[in-house]
Amino acid sequence: MPTPRQPDLDRYAALLDEVRAIKGVSLGRDAWRRLRRNRVAMVSLGFLAVLGTLALLTPLLPLQPPRYVNMARQFAPPEFSQPEKPGITLGEGPDARRASLEEGFGRLDPVSNVLLAIRVAVFGEWSIPSICGTDQLGRDALSRLFWGARISLAVGLVATLVSLVIGVAYGAIAGYLGGQTDNLMMRIVDVLYSIPFIFVVIFLITILSAEATRQTLHLELPAGFEQDLEQETVSPRLGEAFAENGYPLAEGATLASETPGERWRLSQKEGRSYVVELADGRLRVVTETTGRLLGASRIVVFFFVIGAIYWLTMARVVRGQVISLKNEQFIEAARTIGAGRRRIIFLHLVPNLLSVVIVYLTLTIPRVMLFEAFLSFLGLGVEAPDVSWGLLANEGIKAITPVRIFWWLVVFPGLALGLTLWALNFLGDGLRDALDPRMKNR
Amino acid sequence: MTRFLLRRLGWMAITLWVVFTVSFFLMKAVPGGPLDRERALDPQIEENLKARYHLDEPLVQQYVRELGNVLRGDLGVSFRLADFRVNEIIAQGFPISASLGIVALGFALVLGLSAGIVSAVRRGSAADVGLMAAATVGIALPNFVIAGIMIILLVFLWPLFPAAGWGTPWHLILPAFCLGAPYAAYIARLTRTGMLDVLSQDYIRTAYAKGLPGRTVILRHALKGAMLPVVSFLGPAIAGILTGSLVVEQIFAIPGLGMHFVEAATQKDYTLAMGLVLLYTTLLYTMNLLVDVSYAFLDPRVKLE
Numbered sequence A: 001m002p003t004p005r006q007p008d009l010d011r012y013a014a015l016l017d018e019v020r021a022i023k024g025v026s027l028g029r030d031a032w033r034r035l036r037r038n039r040v041a042m043v044s045l046g047f048l049a050v051l052g053t054l055a056l057l058t059p060l061l062p063l064q065p066p067r068y069v070n071m072a073r074q075f076a077p078p079e080f081s082q083p084e085k086p087g088i089t090l091g092e093g094p095d096a097r098r099a100s101l102e103e104g105f106g107r108l109d110p111v112s113n114v115l116l117a118i119r120v121a122v123f124g125e126w127s128i129p130s131i132c133g134t135d136q137l138g139r140d141a142l143s144r145l146f147w148g149a150r151i152s153l154a155v156g157l158v159a160t161l162v163s164l165v166i167g168v169a170y171g172a173i174a175g176y177l178g179g180q181t182d183n184l185m186m187r188i189v190d191v192l193y194s195i196p197f198i199f200v201v202i203f204l205i206t207i208l209s210a211e212a213t214r215q216t217l218h219l220e221l222p223a224g225f226e227q228d229l230e231q232e233t234v235s236p237r238l239g240e241a242f243a244e245n246g247y248p249l250a251e252g253a254t255l256a257s258e259t260p261g262e263r264w265r266l267s268q269k270e271g272r273s274y275v276v277e278l279a280d281g282r283l284r285v286v287t288e289t290t291g292r293l294l295g296a297s298r299i300v301v302f303f304f305v306i307g308a309i310y311w312l313t314m315a316r317v318v319r320g321q322v323i324s325l326k327n328e329q330f331i332e333a334a335r336t337i338g339a340g341r342r343r344i345i346f347l348h349l350v351p352n353l354l355s356v357v358i359v360y361l362t363l364t365i366p367r368v369m370l371f372e373a374f375l376s377f378l379g380l381g382v383e384a385p386d387v388s389w390g391l392l393a394n395e396g397i398k399a400i401t402p403v404r405i406f407w408w409l410v411v412f413p414g415l416a417l418g419l420t421l422w423a424l425n426f427l428g429d430g431l432r433d434a435l436d437p438r439m440k441n442r
Numbered sequence B: 001m002t003r004f005l006l007r008r009l010g011w012m013a014i015t016l017w018v019v020f021t022v023s024f025f026l027m028k029a030v031p032g033g034p035l036d037r038e039r040a041l042d043p044q045i046e047e048n049l050k051a052r053y054h055l056d057e058p059l060v061q062q063y064v065r066e067l068g069n070v071l072r073g074d075l076g077v078s079f080r081l082a083d084f085r086v087n088e089i090i091a092q093g094f095p096i097s098a099s100l101g102i103v104a105l106g107f108a109l110v111l112g113l114s115a116g117i118v119s120a121v122r123r124g125s126a127a128d129v130g131l132m133a134a135a136t137v138g139i140a141l142p143n144f145v146i147a148g149i150m151i152i153l154l155v156f157l158w159p160l161f162p163a164a165g166w167g168t169p170w171h172l173i174l175p176a177f178c179l180g181a182p183y184a185a186y187i188a189r190l191t192r193t194g195m196l197d198v199l200s201q202d203y204i205r206t207a208y209a210k211g212l213p214g215r216t217v218i219l220r221h222a223l224k225g226a227m228l229p230v231v232s233f234l235g236p237a238i239a240g241i242l243t244g245s246l247v248v249e250q251i252f253a254i255p256g257l258g259m260h261f262v263e264a265a266t267q268k269d270y271t272l273a274m275g276l277v278l279l280y281t282t283l284l285y286t287m288n289l290l291v292d293v294s295y296a297f298l299d300p301r302v303k304l305e
Helices: A006-021 A027-037 A039-056 A094-105 A110-123 A141-177 A179-193 A197-208 A225-230 A236-244 A298-326 A329-337 A341-352 A354-377 A389-398 A407-434 B002-029 B043-052 B059-071 B086-121 B126-140 B143-157 B169-199 B202-209 B214-252 B257-266 B270-298
Strands: A215-219 A254-259 A263-267 A273-279 A282-288
Touching: A027 A039, A027 A407, A039 A141, A039 A407, A094 A110, A141 A179, A141 A298, A141 A341, A141 A354, A141 A389, A141 A407, A179 A298, A179 B002, A197 A298, A197 A354, A197 B002, A197 B214, A197 B257, A197 B270, A225 A236, A298 A341, A298 A354, A329 A341, A341 A354, A354 A389, A354 A407, A354 B143, A354 B214, A389 A407, A389 B143, A407 B126, A407 B143, B002 B059, B002 B270, B086 B126, B086 B169, B086 B214, B086 B257, B086 B270, B126 B169, B143 B169, B143 B214, B169 B214, B202 B214, B214 B257, B214 B270, B257 B270
Parallel strands: none
Antiparallel strands: A215 A282, A254 A263, A263 A273, A273 A282
16 A cells, blocks of 8 residues: 555644544533532532541541530630640550540540540640530530531431432332332332331330330448549449449449439440439439340441431432433343343443432431431430530530520531531532533533 | 322321331330339239230230221320320320411411512522522521520520410410421522522513513412422421421420420330321321322312322
8 A cells, every 4th residue: 555645644643633632521520520610519518528527537636525524614605715624634654644535535446546646646735725615514515516527427428328328229120120010119119208207217216225124223322422423434432332232333334424413324335324313412323224226336226227218219319310221222232242130230220320329419418417416406316425416406405594695505516517518408409510411511 | 189089098098007017016026115114013013004005915916906996096095194195195285286387387488488589589689699598597507506596596685585385476486487497498499499480481571561560470470380399398398397396396395296206205105106106197198198289279280190
């Protein structure tokens, strides 16, 4: 074959360069570009990213210990000076230090412990002053906000993921199989949809924290035991009194105040938890079995139960999408090659559902967080000494009295909840507009 | 229409039955029962009590008996509130919760619609931006936070309303507002979007061209078209008001069904809790049914299947 002439070669070379310069735009990048132009959504995204990082790194931040009770600083308004007793004592040796940290921060998982160690090494005893004030037990509100963020966000994320997995699987299968199976599956969804799940969940949680036995015994205790009740770990004196009355306590039992001055919950890692009440100067112990279902604590049951409510909408949406995708050519092609049903559903259909799923994720997370706050507010959610934003709001509202207005206990948790939910909603709206396939290339 | 109604009622019966069965077996599956007291009972007394409440019969027999009772409208006896039947407690609490809910819904509709209309008509102005910002705040904040802030502002800082309790119309206003606020915000947004769509239609332009005063155009012609999304939102709004009432009644100490439900839940009063769950399910289903039916009346293009 004769070589092409030089002008032709130049023309081909120019064409090749031009083609190389054009970059194809994938769906994802197209959507990201559209999202970037939506300023509110970007601000929300930034806010959420910062919040998420801070929540993850909370043990690293120089915050006051969230569980350190200091009755002298009860209900302190927001202040900018260092507290006199910082709550972390590092002086007297490794054991005392560990005890002080455990008292202030509770028992943490290994990663958090490492972060905490780094924080102590870097900042020592210095912590950010109480710029959000203190609560009824003198605990710093700012640090409780951050530690509560961890739980609130974790519940939001995990429960939403649970609902995602269930909903996508259910909807994809129903949509793909079609016919009578689809009909039946959707009928089940309809029935479940009309049940006011919130009430059933509350009912469920009630049942799951059932008390097997309720026995009250009155303990005779030596004078001065009231101070022991203010500590977070059970003092030897208290432990002895319990053991003498026939209730030996395991190592490391903790006390958490439920109603200040009146009621405490004594929890052990294994076995029974007790509720201790102070009445007429004497101590009453009410025994309860811990509310555990299949060995899982209330929070884990929480995740699954909440996730089980919100999968219905996801299933419906996914089913709609699958039905419209089912007859596309690429599915037919896969079937022709011999792909089985499971492969088609999970390998081909599900990745194409991602855009819908992401939008619903970002719109469901705020609803889940709101629901968790709602339950914690009613006392049916996260239990003390864990903190969540709903619990903080609850304490804030309970503390409102006509004599003094402790506005910081209501405003700051409210702000935190409001801003986060707001950001999630706006991000969800922005994502929905960005991922809308009708807006491609606009 | 009759076939549609009958079919819906049939599904309601099935739903209620599912709820009842699941709750019943869950209750029985958990250790401990409603007869546990703080002091252990004498075994003979416990046996007698069990026989009286039929708790010693085999499970299936108990189930059939309970089902029969519920079908006859007898929801049993409350275990924690002595001497009260569940039906009596419901009869006491229902009017209170109902009036609270209706006023809250009224607030939501009136505030939401007017805010939405004003926003749409004066689009882009300060009023529009301000109202929509307020609406966003209402949606983002949970209703107990709004309640807390309202209490601080309107009860203690400027004492306009009583803090808690029930009895006079003054007691009604603040709780109803806190209950309805998030829905007012949502309705405002929906109305605004709907109105903006409708106002750009040709028939509105014709109405203005005919010389009709602005108010007539908006209220008589435009609003009807914009109402549809609001009406279909009413279903979830009522559901939300029912659940929100749990929290609001707690905060304002209103002796309605919501407070009873929370107390039943925390006090492990199973019969009362289950009775209330059944009641709420029925209420919700009926409301949704009414909303769907009214949809067909509002938009002649909609056919009920």
